[in-house]
Amino acid sequence: MSEEACKTIWNFVPPAKFxxxxxxxxxxxxxxxxxxxxxxxxxxxxxxxxxVQSELxxxxxxxxxxxAPFPSWSQAxxxxxxxxxxxxxxxxxxxxxxxxxxPYGSGLGKMLAALAEKNHWxxxxxxxxxxxxxxxxxWLADLPLNSESTVVIPxxxxxxxxxxxxxxxxxxxxxxxxxxxxxxxxxCNSWLWHYIASAMHLxxxxxxxxxxxxxxxxxxxxLFCWLESQQNHRPTVFRQADNGSFVLPPELTGKGRxxxxxxxxxxxxxxxxxxxxxxxxxxxxxxxxxxAIWRNSLRLAPDEDVAEIAREVADNDAAATAKAKTIWVKAxxxxxxxxxxxxxxxxxxxxLLFLLQHDGLTAETIFALLNFxxxxxxxxxxxxxxxxxxxxxxxxxxxxxxxxxxxxxxxxEQDHLQDAM
Amino acid sequence: xxPENVGPEQIFRxxxxxxxxxxxxxxxxxxxxSSLVRRLIPSLxxxxxxxxxxxxxxxxxxxxxxxxxxxxxMIVPTIVKPSMQNFIAFFGAIGLALGFAFKDxxxxxxxxxxxxxxxxxxxxxxxxxxxxxxxxxxxxxxxLKLVTPDDDAVTIPHNCIWNGMVMNSNDGCREQQxxxxxxxxxxxxAEMVCQIxxxxxxxxxxxxxxxxxxxxxREMPWATQYRIRAYPVDGRDAFAYISDLTCRGKAALREAxxxxxxxxxxxxxxxxxxxxxx
Numbered sequence: 076m077s078e079e080a081c082k083t084i085w086n087f088v089p090p091a092k093f094x095x096x097x098x099x100x101x102x103x104x105x106x107x108x109x110x111x112x113x114x115x116x117x118x119x120x121x122x123x124x125x126x127v128q129s130e131l132x133x134x135x136x137x138x139x140x141x142x143a144p145f146p147s148w149s150q151a152x153x154x155x156x157x158x159x160x161x162x163x164x165x166x167x168x169x170x171x172x173x174x175x176x177x178p179y180g181s182g183l184g185k186m187l188a189a190l191a192e193k194n195h196w197x198x199x200x201x202x203x204x205x206x207x208x209x210x211x212x213x214w215l216a217d218l219p220l221n222s223e224s225t226v227v228i229p230x231x232x233x234x235x236x237x238x239x240x241x242x243x244x245x246x247x248x249x250x251x252x253x254x255x256x257x258x259x260x261x262x263c264n265s266w267l268w269h270y271i272a273s274a275m276h277l278x279x280x281x282x283x284x285x286x287x288x289x290x291x292x293x294x295x296x297x298l299f300c301w302l303e304s305q306q307n308h309r310p311t312v313f314r315q316a317d318n319g320s321f322v323l324p325p326e327l328t329g330k331g332r333x334x335x336x337x338x339x340x341x342x343x344x345x346x347x348x349x350x351x352x353x354x355x356x357x358x359x360x361x362x363x364x365x366x367a368i369w370r371n372s373l374r375l376a377p378d379e380d381v382a383e384i385a386r387e388v389a390d391n392d393a394a395a396t397a398k399a400k401t402i403w404v405k406a407x408x409x410x411x412x413x414x415x416x417x418x419x420x421x422x423x424x425x426x427l428l429f430l431l432q433h434d435g436l437t438a439e440t441i442f443a444l445l446n447f448x449x450x451x452x453x454x455x456x457x458x459x460x461x462x463x464x465x466x467x468x469x470x471x472x473x474x475x476x477x478x479x480x481x482x483x484x485x486x487x488e489q490d491h492l493q494d495a496m
Numbered sequence: 497x498x499p500e501n502v503g504p505e506q507i508f509r510x511x512x513x514x515x516x517x518x519x520x521x522x523x524x525x526x527x528x529x530s531s532l533v534r535r536l537i538p539s540l541x542x543x544x545x546x547x548x549x550x551x552x553x554x555x556x557x558x559x560x561x562x563x564x565x566x567x568x569x570m571i572v573p574t575i576v577k578p579s580m581q582n583f584i585a586f587f588g589a590i591g592l593a594l595g596f597a598f599k600d601x602x603x604x605x606x607x608x609x610x611x612x613x614x615x616x617x618x619x620x621x622x623x624x625x626x627x628x629x630x631x632x633x634x635x636x637x638x639x640l641k642l643v644t645p646d647d648d649a650v651t652i653p654h655n656c657i658w659n660g661m662v663m664n665s666n667d668g669c670r671e672q673q674x675x676x677x678x679x680x681x682x683x684x685x686a687e688m689v690c691q692i693x694x695x696x697x698x699x700x701x702x703x704x705x706x707x708x709x710x711x712x713x714r715e716m717p718w719a720t721q722y723r724i725r726a727y728p729v730d731g732r733d734a735f736a737y738i739s740d741l742t743c744r745g746k747a748a749l750r751e752a753x754x755x756x757x758x759x760x761x762x763x764x765x766x767x768x769x770x771x772x773x774x
Contacts, residue, residue, distance in 0.1 A: 209751075210751060210752060237698075237699050237701075238699050239692060239695040239696045239698075239699045239744060239747075239748040240695075240748070240751065241699070242695040242698055242699060243691070243692075243695060270705075273705050274698055274703075274705040275698060421702075421729075421730065421733060425701035425702075428701065429701065444699075445701060446740050446743055446744065487545070488545055489729070489730075490545060490670075490729055490730070491729060492705055
């Protein structure tokens with residue numbers, strides 16, 4: 076899989092052109108009836124193979140890292156640059172701010188940071204949350220208003236605090252940007268953007284807005300093939316555990332197959348596989364959500380020596396002559412994804428909504444923003460963490476990528492403010 | 497034959513003609529169906545988004561009433577000899593008995609039927625009846641059950657609707673406007689306070705953003721009154737929402753250096769009754 080091919084999956088489009096991966100009506104109806112009658116079996120799962128699936132071994136972390144490493148964002152940054160080039164090259168552009176909106180778990184902040192680094196643009200550092208909670212607005216005086224270089228704000232979430240003072244900081248900040256002569260490229264997660272536009276009515280304060288187009292099944296195929304070829308030098312095939320079908324085109328996976336891949340890409344009509352189509356729908360085409368579920372689905376055959384496999388895959392020299400290694404992928408219906416715990420209510424919804432809008436929060440900030448008892452919040456966080464819905468990383472609580480589809484459904488059921496993506 | 501000449505033996509069937517097993521079957525079937533409705537509708541309401549519960553739950557007493565009525569209609573001909581005179585005599589006697597012995601009960605039953613039709617309250621509504629405020633938990637044939645904010649269950653017969661007043665805060669909708677009041681020393685920048693209080697509502701996790709948030713200002717001799725009018729996502733959280741707005745509002749106003757009026761000034765004033773409205 077060539078780098079150039081992978082770049083094409085990242086597209087930024089006007090809001091009106093944004094579209095989600097299409098969900099077949101039959102799947103929608105089935106999921107409704109499954110919620111109504113939880114006992115209904117899923118007809119897609121082939122019962123004859125369940126025993127085999129249950130015997131599959133979990134792939135060790137090192138192996139999963141080789142097969143599906145964390146995406147690098149350089150191609151996405153290049154795609155953003157190409158999208159922005161007419162606006163950047165225009166000497167008298169209409170408006171000085173461009174907001175790039177992407178759903179939670181899209182890696183947008185990292186894409187924009189990579190873009191800024193590549194072009195040596197200034198990245199605007201956010202003030203501390205303690206400042207955003209106060210009525211000290213002095214940091215706004217230091218904003219680069221007349222910088223010749225483009226200014227990048229990778230995550231507007233860092234400038235946002237859903238606090239009575241925090242909102243005033245954001246309002247003044249947006250006003251400063253509006254008056255500035257510099258060009259501002261602003262990354263914003265879709266949950267925050269929806270809040271800014273629908274609740275604060277600040278959406279029109281920015282000159283231009285574009286959305287990251289959701290990844291369709293074909294895009295996910297390209298992404299996973301490309302990720303797999305990054306570090307894995309051994310030819311690998313990915314087969315679905317319940318029926319043996321290929322999940323990724325075997326010609327495109329594994330280093331050393333690039334030439335073959337370029338020749339026959341698109342020749343197979345059965346790709347993208349049904350697994351990837353379901354994954355695209357479930358993940359709403361969000362890169363890191365799909366990536367996390369993909370990693371969770373990878374398994375090894377029962378007779379495989381896990382340690383040996385990890386060594387083999389990592390051995391670049393042996394890989395050149397090695398036979399293709401089979402990695403089994405759990406049938407989509409059998410992947411265990413986190414669910415919001417039974418009995419979760421308003422307090423859980425508030426907590427999850429705040430975590431999404433802020434793209435993660437420290438415990439202290441959560442205590443300050445939500446008027447619940449600390450004991451209650453600690454117990455909520457622990458309960459949601461046990462369920463795999465939230466994770467605690469680098470001192471920050473955030474929604475887990477795998478749990479995001481369940482969180483979104485839960486918030487929709489509770490009628491809470493939704494994002495548009 | 498005139499009605500006064502009708503004896504019980506002419507109205508009712510002979511004892512050996514009454515199909516007791518059929519009647520027992522009908523009663524059991526009605527109980528079963530009724531309990532099925534009682535279980536199925538709430539579970540359906542749980543599965544569907546909460547806004548649908550405001551339409552589904554009020555249907556429950558209607559279905560149960562229909563089941564009871566249908567069962568009675570099927571049972572009566574098996575006991576009473578099927579002629580117009582007999583039916584008139586039978587229902588007349590029952591009506592007379594009910595009229596004297598169960599006057600209030602019958603009144604409540606009839607009011608219950610009217611309430612199902614007129615819908616002065618529905619399951620999930622927040623209502624004030626006879627000075628009791630609470631959420632309608634269930635509507636049965638004779639009475640409705642309210643749960644007050646103090647978690648007390650109050651049973652009120654339906655006949656309260658004949659002469660009493662029913663105040664319904666949300667009238668079948670999920671939304672319910674809430675207001676939180678603040679009083680400030682009059683010497684301040686009112687625009688700034690309005691903005692702060694607007695942000696207080698925006699910051700609250702309870703706030704529903706599809707409905708407007710408004711801050712109303714009213715000058716009083718001893719203070720300036722501010723009232724945040726906004727809607728919570730779920731009207732059942734009205735009290736929690738007002739508390740949340742009040743806590744956040746007080747903190748925000750204090751941080752902005754605004755002064756509250758002296759307690760003596762407020763204590764000496766008569767409050768507008770609507771100040772307490774949810």
